[in-house]
Amino acid sequence: MAADPDDALVAAARDGDRAALDALLRRHHDRVHALCRRLAGNEADALDATQEALIAIVRGLPRFDGRSRFSTWVHRVATNACLDELRRRSRRPAPGLPEERDPEGAGPLPDPRSAAATEAVVDRLQIDAALARLAPEFRAAVVLRDLCELDYAEIAEVLDLPPGTVRSRIARGRAQLARLLDPGNHNPRRRRPTTTSPEPPAPDTAP
Amino acid sequence: MTDAPLPPDAADELASAYLDGEADAAERARVEADPDLQARVEVLARVRAAVQRPVLVDPARREAALTAALDAATRPGGVLAGGRERTVVALAPGRWSAPSPRWRYLAVAAAVAVAALAVPLLSQLGDSDDEADTASVALDDQAETFGSAGGEALDATEREEAAPAADDAAGGAASSPAFAAGELGAFDDLDGLAGAARERVDASTAPTTTTGATGAEGVTSTTLAGPCAGQLDLPAGTDVLLDATATLEGEPVVVVVHRAPGADPQLVVARLDGCLRVVDQPL
Numbered sequence: 001m002a003a004d005p006d007d008a009l010v011a012a013a014r015d016g017d018r019a020a021l022d023a024l025l026r027r028h029h030d031r032v033h034a035l036c037r038r039l040a041g042n043e044a045d046a047l048d049a050t051q052e053a054l055i056a057i058v059r060g061l062p063r064f065d066g067r068s069r070f071s072t073w074v075h076r077v078a079t080n081a082c083l084d085e086l087r088r089r090s091r092r093p094a095p096g097l098p099e100e101r102d103p104e105g106a107g108p109l110p111d112p113r114s115a116a117a118t119e120a121v122v123d124r125l126q127i128d129a130a131l132a133r134l135a136p137e138f139r140a141a142v143v144l145r146d147l148c149e150l151d152y153a154e155i156a157e158v159l160d161l162p163p164g165t166v167r168s169r170i171a172r173g174r175a176q177l178a179r180l181l182d183p184g185n186h187n188p189r190r191r192r193p194t195t196t197s198p199e200p201p202a203p204d205t206a207p
Numbered sequence: 208m209t210d211a212p213l214p215p216d217a218a219d220e221l222a223s224a225y226l227d228g229e230a231d232a233a234e235r236a237r238v239e240a241d242p243d244l245q246a247r248v249e250v251l252a253r254v255r256a257a258v259q260r261p262v263l264v265d266p267a268r269r270e271a272a273l274t275a276a277l278d279a280a281t282r283p284g285g286v287l288a289g290g291r292e293r294t295v296v297a298l299a300p301g302r303w304s305a306p307s308p309r310w311r312y313l314a315v316a317a318a319v320a321v322a323a324l325a326v327p328l329l330s331q332l333g334d335s336d337d338e339a340d341t342a343s344v345a346l347d348d349q350a351e352t353f354g355s356a357g358g359e360a361l362d363a364t365e366r367e368e369a370a371p372a373a374d375d376a377a378g379g380a381a382s383s384p385a386f387a388a389g390e391l392g393a394f395d396d397l398d399g400l401a402g403a404a405r406e407r408v409d410a411s412t413a414p415t416t417t418t419g420a421t422g423a424e425g426v427t428s429t430t431l432a433g434p435c436a437g438q439l440d441l442p443a444g445t446d447v448l449l450d451a452t453a454t455l456e457g458e459p460v461v462v463v464v465h466r467a468p469g470a471d472p473q474l475v476v477a478r479l480d481g482c483l484r485v486v487d488q489p490l
Contacts, residue, residue, distance in 0.1 A: 018287050021280055025273050031483055033269070034262035047268055054276035061286050127257045145227065146258040149484055152229050171223035172216065177254045 006070035014061055021061075025054055028074050031148060032057075035075065036082040038143040041132035045089055046082075053081035068157055075148060076158040079140055086136070130180040138173035145170050213244075222247040226255065261397075261476070261485040263456055391453035391462055397486060400455050400462065401474055405490055408448045408464050408472060435461045438482035439475065442467050452479060464490055 006027070012020035029050070036049040056077050064073055131139050137159075144155045152170075156163045213221065224230040225238040226248050238244045280287040391407065394400040431439060433450040441447070441463070449464035459479035466472045476486035 014286055016287055018277065018280075021286065022273065022277060025276055027481065029269055029273060030262075030264050030478065031481060033264050033272075034483070037262045038258065047272070051272050051275055054272055055279045058276050058280045058285065061280075127260060131258070142258060146255045147262070147483075152227070167224055167229065168220055170227070171220035171251075174223055174251045174254045175216075175219040177257070178250050181254065181257060182250075 004069050004071075007066075010061070010064065010066075010070055014064075021058070025057070028057075028071070029054065031071075032074065032078045034147055035078055035143060036085075038128075038131055038147050039079070039082045039136075039139060040086060041128045045086065048089075049082040049085040050078075052085050053078035056081045069154075072150070072154050072157055075144060075150060075154070079144065079158055083136055083140065126181060127177075130177050133180055134173050134176055138169050138176065141166055141169035142173035142177065146174075218244060218247060219251070223251055226251050256486070256488045259485055259487055261455065261458070263458065391451050393454035393457075395456060397455065397476070400453055400460075400476065401490060403453070404449055404451075404462050404464050404474055407451070408490070412448065431463060433461055433463075434479055435463070435477050435482035439463065439477055439484060441465050441475075444468060445473075448472060460485070 006024065009020045009024040009027070013024050032053050033046060033050045036053060037043065037046040040046040040049050057074060060073075060077055064070065068076075131143070134142070140159060141155060144150045144158060145152075150158065152163045152166045155161075155166045155170075159166065161169075221230065221234055221238060222244050225235060225244070230238065238248060277287070279285060282288060391400065391403045394403065430436065431441070431447060431450050434452065439461070442465075445465040445467045447463065447465050449462060451462050453460055453462050455476060461477045461479055461482065463475040463477070464472050465475065472490040474486060474488055474490040475484060477484045
């Protein structure tokens with residue numbers, strides 16, 4: 001098996017090498033931020049959660065036992081830190097419009113003549129809003145799979161779940177996102193229109 | 208014999224697992240034989256593409272987060288509490304036998320940049336063999352430095368310095384078909400990048416194009432050769448039509464266009480740093 005490219009940096013960082021720790025954190029920062037961004041649904045919470053996650057990684061580094069890949073461990077620590085941060089902030093209003101310094105939502109203002117640019121921003125807001133409506137356990141499974149590209153076994157390790165539960169949560173999370181992003185979209189097996197009564201499908205109210 | 212219809216949740220679970228390559232052989236066969244399930248896979252694939260949309264990072268926020276984390280490490284009990292500071296040491300050959308493809312790519316790009324600068328300089332220096340030899344050695348040393356150290360052994364500063372060198376090489380070496388083909392340019396939005404990728408694929412797949420090694424010139428390679436080689440999984444049997452670098456919303460990215468037999472081209476965009484896939488959609 002190929003050596004984990006993080007191993008040498010982890011060893012050096014644990015030995016007190018500041019440059020190695022900096023390099024290690026830099027390697028993983030953007031992925032942690034992306035994970036927190038999709039879990040949090042807004043940039044302000046994502047920044048705080050990312051900060052907490054990085055600090056948790058630094059503090060937990062002496063206890064990293066190497067039984068899993070470092071990146072898997074990072075995802076585990078970061079996911080827990082992000083979800084903890086979100087629980088602490090659960091009384092805040094639900095995410096809506098982008099915040100002032102949100103590089104996702106604000107960014108360069110789209111050219112109003114550019115439908116594509118506007119659509120891109122709207123898409124980002126839509127996916128954040130849709131993800132925010134998922135239960136955290138479904139949201140985490142979907143984000144770890146689709147954004148972080150972990151396989152089911154790794155996600156099971158990160159979330160401390162059986163692989164079968166991971167598979168189910170990803171599927172249910174995606175199905176719910178499909179309904180939220182495109183309300184007219186239903187699993188064809190959920191509707192069986194008859195040839196004599198072509199009624200429109202009823203709204204899906206599954207959780 | 209046909210299978211009994213699945214309950215909706217079971218159908219979603221089967222389609223989802225199929226999409227992720229986590230279905231077993233019997234499940235794959237069932238999905239491939241059922242148009243409803245295939246349609247469901249397509250719906251879930253669109254959901255996946257939406258979740259994969261790029262997440263942008265404010266560089267100033269990134270630095271602030273890293274600084275705060277390093278500060279936390281210096282507090283009592285932290286890994287840096289002893290106050291020792293060293294540079295990142297060279298990595299043991301056994302664990303770091305070869306630089307990653309991404310860094311090999313950057314190393315070659317940097318060497319081309321140095322060469323592009325060295326040629327006019329040497330012509331100004333005239334025909335002095337001694338001076339030319341010196342420049343040549345320097346060039347070799349530069350290539351050796353990048354090639355032997357490997358990207359993972361570079362510290363953060365070196366990485367930041369290497370990346371612009373590669374960009375310069377890609378942007379400035381118009382006479383180098385490999386890098387001219389590999390650099391799509393900078394784009395403010397995904398549509399612009401997709402359009403450039405489409406043009407490049409259309410141009411390179413014209414009957415008069417030549418073949419090369421990377422796919423950037425209309426090659427029907429089945430593997431990636433660029434910075435994310437070995438780090439981006441593509442479906443088995445797919446043809447790589449484009450494997451290039453670009454900048455999307457200020458972020459360096461790798462742009463891959465691939466096509467499975469009988470299917471339409473698919474656009475994949477991944478961050479250059481870490482090869483995290485941020486876009487996976489039809490071109």
